Amino acid sequence: MPLQSQTWRNLRQLLSELPRRRLRLLVFVLLASLLQGLVDVFLVALLARLVGLIAGARVEDYLPGIRVFGGGLLDQSGWLVGLLIAAFWLASTIRFGVSLMQSLLCADVWNDFVNKVYGNLVCQKYDFFVRQRTANLSERFNRILNGISTGVISPLLLIAGNLVSVVALLVGVVIVLGFKALAMFVLILCAYVLASKVITPYLRLASKQRIRYTRRINLLLMESLRSMREVQLYSAEKYFVTRFSRDGLIAKRYDRIDRLLPDVPRLVIEPAAITVLFLVGLVPALALGDAEAVRSAIPSLAAVLVGMLRISAPLQAMFRSVNRLRGGLPQIEDALGLLSLRPVRYLIDSPGVPTPEGVMPRRFIQLKNVSFMYDPDANQVIQDINLTVPIGSRIALVGRTGSGKSTLAHLLLGLFQPTSGELLLDGIAVTDQEVPAWQANCAFVPQSIRLIDGSIRDNVAFGCDPEDVDDDLVWSALEAAQFDDYVSGMAYGLYTLIGENGIKLSGGQRQRLSLARAFFRGAKVLVLDEATSALDNKTENDVMQALDIVGRRCTTVVIAHRLSTVKKCDLIYEIEAGRIVASGDFASLCDSSPSFREMALIEEG
């Protein structure tokens, strides 16, 4: 298989990412494969002797010290059959051991890669994920790493192991049976290569079609299940089922052909080789009626036959592996892309990161001359903003949809880095090293809530070890979020499971759970982005009252469309198209800002 130098380089780079101890294990696997080949040779030699014995050919061998193959027919065949049985058991045991080691090594290598990539992925800055679209990233992550494992690492291991076995068997065959037998084997090998060449284009086509149609039916299934409401309302069931069954049949047929084709060389070559073997080795003697020649040819013919049967399995495995490797190689580049990610974010326990108390400001949090854009070639979303949040106060950000409020919240939390300008705590710029400490002081209820598929308790005490969680603290957080009554009414209380992303909860319940998560953290800075928008007026009022109590020890930034939510705030910033257009308390804004007054009037009706 011609490998381009770039592919080689990529492959070498991929393997260099592995820890050294994996390479040691690889050497061990190769040694075991060598042993497997040698046992096969032993087996072939023994069988030749046994057949020779039965055919009446003279057997001369002695094992050192013990007169093994002497004696009568019974004596000799007893020894030979015993050894043969032992050799078959040994060969199978070694074969199983080699396969087991190969599988374990493959699993370890997969684990090495996944841990490395996942470990580095979580140490990327938040904007990396915002730009990547996370759904895509997780799909890529799985596809590439599984592809590398089954399409590169496992075939490479199989090729290497089987190559060693085949070579050992060939060398052994030369020693035991001489060069004539080797010529026969080389012929078989060439036939294999030729047959593989003939089959490869068909195999490639089948595998391409299989991937194409499998992707199609997966997409069809996913889309239809996701939009089941629309499917039912538009009576589209038949449309989807027909397409699914049509494409599914094609996909499965190609899948089966794809699996079957690699076996074809073996199916053709085995009978062909046996035919040639007997035609060349036996037919001339048979034709001449020379019984002695037939008798003396039989042992070596039998040995070649067994040798061929022993060699065809590893050859077959190699052929399969080469094809899989061919399909897997293009993915190496993608995997290297993932593996080349380096951790760029400090973690709270990284060396040099200060304590949360060390960075907590005493006077104010500030965004100074801050501008921000999501993409280098997109418009500025935040334009030269100066915003101050005095410690202990409750401030609000209001403004029309799309004006940049959520983006500002992310900037305050250090989740995004300003394109220009800086985040200051007591007038001092926050460095990358201080960001995790600053974030440990903050709690955030985002506008689009993400819940984990676990219990209420898991969600409130997010990221904490379940063993260490104090249930009383969970209950008081739920109480502050006005969610305790509902949870205590559930059959399993705190241990009630909420489904994927909280699917079993209503919008308002999910919001209250998210609030409880923020309250549980006992943070000093609380940022609520439309955190009460899905609650009815009464519940929202209760939450805001609870916030008054929590708020006594908290600096709070509230983002809300409903102005009643922000009425009690000390300071309100009105944002429009990424700029602050007015600020002040509720009454003064009503006086000074016509747009704010308009919003207030509309709400009052």
Ligand SMILES: Nc1ncnc2c1ncn2[C@@H]1O[C@H](COP(=O)(O)OP(=O)(O)OP(=O)(O)O)[C@@H](O)[C@H]1O
């Ligand atoms: N991930 C993103 N990638 C690119 N642009 C974005 C992204 N998120 C937001 N924007 C853009 O940034 C601008 C401000 O968005 P932002 O979410 O901050 O608005 P908002 O004031 O919170 O609006 P809303 O009241 O609807 O929540 C919008 O024009 C939006 O299109």
Ligand SMILES: [Mg+2]
């Ligand atoms: Mg928003």
